[in-house]
Amino acid sequence: MSELVATTYVLPPALVTRADLARLVREVEALDNDLEAQKARNHATGQTGYHMPTVSRGLSDFVELNKLDLGNDQARMLLKERMKVMKDKAPIVHMTFAIEADPASLQYLVAYMRKELHPQALISVGLQPSLVGGVYLRTPNHVHDFSLRAKLAENRGVIQQDIEAFAGVIEVVEAP
Amino acid sequence: MTIWWLAFVVGSLAAVFAGFVWVIVSLNRLQRGGGVGQKSVGALNKAYTDIAEEDATHLFNKEFREELRNRGRLRFEKIIDENAMFLKQDLDMTISQLNEYMKKEISSKLDSEFAAYAKAMHEAQELALGSLQKTAQEVEAQRVQLAEALKKDVAEREVALVKVYEENMAKIVEHYVLQSLGDQFDLKSQLPYIVAQMEANKQNIIEDMRL
Numbered sequence: 138m139s140e141l142v143a144t145t146y147v148l149p150p151a152l153v154t155r156a157d158l159a160r161l162v163r164e165v166e167a168l169d170n171d172l173e174a175q176k177a178r179n180h181a182t183g184q185t186g187y188h189m190p191t192v193s194r195g196l197s198d199f200v201e202l203n204k205l206d207l208g209n210d211q212a213r214m215l216l217k218e219r220m221k222v223m224k225d226k227a228p229i230v231h232m233t234f235a236i237e238a239d240p241a242s243l244q245y246l247v248a249y250m251r252k253e254l255h256p257q258a259l260i261s262v263g264l265q266p267s268l269v270g271g272v273y274l275r276t277p278n279h280v281h282d283f284s285l286r287a288k289l290a291e292n293r294g295v296i297q298q299d300i301e302a303f304a305g306v307i308e309v310v311e312a313p
Numbered sequence: 314m315t316i317w318w319l320a321f322v323v324g325s326l327a328a329v330f331a332g333f334v335w336v337i338v339s340l341n342r343l344q345r346g347g348g349v350g351q352k353s354v355g356a357l358n359k360a361y362t363d364i365a366e367e368d369a370t371h372l373f374n375k376e377f378r379e380e381l382r383n384r385g386r387l388r389f390e391k392i393i394d395e396n397a398m399f400l401k402q403d404l405d406m407t408i409s410q411l412n413e414y415m416k417k418e419i420s421s422k423l424d425s426e427f428a429a430y431a432k433a434m435h436e437a438q439e440l441a442l443g444s445l446q447k448t449a450q451e452v453e454a455q456r457v458q459l460a461e462a463l464k465k466d467v468a469e470r471e472v473a474l475v476k477v478y479e480e481n482m483a484k485i486v487e488h489y490v491l492q493s494l495g496d497q498f499d500l501k502s503q504l505p506y507i508v509a510q511m512e513a514n515k516q517n518i519i520e521d522m523r524l
Contacts, residue, residue: 228522234500242500249508253515255522269490272507276521283510289490293483300479 146219148257149198150244155229155259157195162220164196169213176210228255233263233273235284 152158171190179185187208192200199205206212230250232238243260250258265273270285511518 230518230522234503236500238500242504245504246507249511253512254519258522270503270506271510272503274511274518276518278521279517281510281514281518283507286487289487293480293487296483296486297479300482 146199146203146216146223146257148251148259149195149202150248150251151195151198153240153243153247153260153262155224155227155261158220158224158227158259161193161195161199162217162224164193165213165217165220168192168196168207169217172208172210172213223257227257227259228277229259229261230254231261231263231275233265233268233275235264235266235268235270237264238262 148158152161168190172187175187189208192207200207205216207216232246243262247258247260250260263273268284268286269289271283271288273284274281
């Protein structure tokens with residue numbers, strides 16, 4: 138199913154988390170309801186055409202990026218259904234940082250992930266100061282610790298080797 | 314000097330001759346008187362008997378008895394003194410011999426006792442010496458064992474301390490770095506490192522996300 142989703146839409150860099158996607162889905166549903174209501178009014182009054190309501194920057198980017206026509210009922214219906222599916226099935230990568238993540242960095246990371254890893258990848262952000270630096274990355278089935286804490290722990294042997302090498306330099310004098 | 318010797322010799326010869334003459338005259342007088350004596354022997358004996366009878370009464374008179382008593386007393390005292398002296402001498406000699414005997418016996422007894430005592434003391438000394446040597450050997454063995462155990466324990470403790478030190482040293486340095494750099498990095502500066510790590514594990518992540 139994720140393969141199917143991956144071949145469907147391209148997500149804008151500003152859409153980072155699942156909450157963003159859920160917000161987008163709600164907006165699309167609201168837009169669809171609004172347009173359906175206009176359609177019903179037009180049908181009652183005999184008018185034609187839609188008055189496109191104002192949409193958010195995220196939805197606007199999304200529509201522009203995927204070259205969608207929100208005025209097309211069929212396309213809007215398909216978008217709504219697929220976005221619901223995407224919301225449920227899009228792969229989420231949990232990324233825990235040592236400090237508060239700024240939006241620009243998150244957008245950079247999500248852009249990299251969608252380019253290199255998965256086009257619909259989403260990020261769930263966490264905060265853990267003890268990581269010192271780097272990221273603690275959790276994919277659906279695995280955990281990758283790219284934190285500075287893990288790097289330091291991994292290199293404990295270097296300190297021990299240095300100490301042993303230094304201990305070898307010191308002359309040991311036997312006690313009388 | 315010769316004249317004097319001659320006078321002395323002449324004088325001596327004269328004296329010998331005078332003595333010889335006197336002896337001869339005396340013998341003649343005695344021969345002449347013996348004739349008369351043949352007649353007067355009886356009278357003489359009678360006279361002597363009378364005198365003896367007369368003197369017998371005088372011989373054992375009070376003074377004579379007293380004299381005899383004194384003489385007897387003196388004689389008895391003398392004998393007693395002599396016997397006492399002999400007894401004293403015997404007694405002294407006996408005492409002396411007894412002393413010598415006692416000295417000899419006591420000396421021999423003391424010598425034997427001293428020899429036995431010395432032998433016992435020597436044996437006791439050897440026993441004590443042997444015991445001391447044995448104790449010293451045991452103490453030395455225990456000291457060696459203790460030294461070995463102490464050396465081994467010190468070596469083990471040293472190894473353990475070094476191991477703990479090395480392990481904890483890494484943790485201490487790590488803790489120091491964590492405390493020092495905990496909030497010094499902003500995320501933007503970490504992005505290259507994060508991306509590099511993700512790039513290194515890209516295939517694993519992709520496969521995991523496709524599942």
